[in-house]
Amino acid sequence: MSASGGAGSRLALPAIEGRGLLVADLVGTAALLAVSLLLALSEADVVVILGLVVAGILFVGGTVAWSIGFVRAAGRSREEQIDLAGLFYLTGSAPKEARRWFLGCWYAQIAIALGAIAVSRPPFGVMAPVWGIGLITWWASRHATFPPRSDHGDR
Known part of the structure; x- marks a missing residue:
């Protein structure tokens, strides 16, 4: 295959x-997958604690990222018409590739968390997908494009 159309380019x-937020999203997704696989294979206390730590970091980090993104988006909303679909799902506000990667990570996190519920007790992984939606919101608040407010001059 050619360098421009091979599997590696996809x-x-x-x-x-x-892009750093996307890399962080991928790292978080990989960490969740790794710890979920470990939890499926072992119920050792150290593995359970590791699962709690990873899920906790992803939950708290995602909550912080979401909060930063939401506050920043609120600031942008004075000048731009920010809609929830564009902010949380990147619908019409982000390049297709960015949307595909961010949503892909988030959906993978949700699927991994659902799988973790089935194989591990306690199912700490259910908290982890907050990481994905938090990073999506943060990214959108900085880099997504929204139309200007039409009522800007009416205030």
Whole structure:
């Protein structure tokens, strides 16, 4: 296959602004997958504690990221018409590649968390997908495009 159309080019991260947030999302997704697989194989206390730590970091980190994104989006809403679909799902507000990667990570986190519920007790992994939606919100608040407010001059 050619370098431009081979399998490797489909897996390459998109060259987007805020790429670091996408990398963080991928790292969090990989960590959740790894610890969920460990929990499926072992009920050792150290593995359960590791699962709690990873899920806790992803939950708290996602909550912080979501809060930053929401506050930043509220600030942008004075000048731009920010809609929830664009902010949380990147619908019409982000390049297709950015949307595909961010939503793909989030959906993977949800699927991994659902699988973790089935194989591990206690199912700490259910908290982890907050990471994905938090990073999506943060990224959108900085890099997504929204139309200008039409009522800006009416205030």
